[in-house]
Amino acid sequence: MKSGQSRIELAQELKDQLSQIGDKRIERLPAAIDGMNVLAASFPDQYHWRFKTAEALRAEAEELRRRKAKAVDLNVLYWRDTLAIIEAHTVMSVWRMLDIAQSAFRALEEDSYRHRRARRTGHTRDASRLYRQLP
Numbered sequence: 001m002k003s004g005q006s007r008i009e010l011a012q013e014l015k016d017q018l019s020q021i022g023d024k025r026i027e028r029l030p031a032a033i034d035g036m037n038v039l040a041a042s043f044p045d046q047y048h049w050r051f052k053t054a055e056a057l058r059a060e061a062e063e064l065r066r067r068k069a070k071a072v073d074l075n076v077l078y079w080r081d082t083l084a085i086i087e088a089h090t091v092m093s094v095w096r097m098l099d100i101a102q103s104a105f106r107a108l109e110e111d112s113y114r115h116r117r118a119r120r121t122g123h124t125r126d127a128s129r130l131y132r133q134l135p
Contacts, residue, residue: 007037008102011109033105040098049088057081 010018010030018026057077064073 006102007040008033008098008105010105014109033101036098036101039094043091043094047088047091049084049091052081052084 010033015030018029021027060077061074064077
């Protein structure tokens, strides 16, 4: 899990609200969040990858050619570089997905809190009514 990132958690009240919707996809959301937390825990909090330019890769391939290396050695060089790029993009994509999900669930909880508070205080704001008041 990335440094400074916390587990994604849904408040129990929000889980209860989701279970009342009656949509199986929505009801599976807490399990999906648990899966994201497991995924986040399995990824490193730091990832050290160095970008290799095409020129650097070409220079390494030339060095292999000068040493009269076998074709398999060139294949190893190419595939290690390709797989390192894929791995780096995967790690960054997972980190980004978790950041976005965490923000989305935090916003859901804040929205749920605002609605609860509005019901308690009687100060509700109907978004459609506010929209109609715009010039």
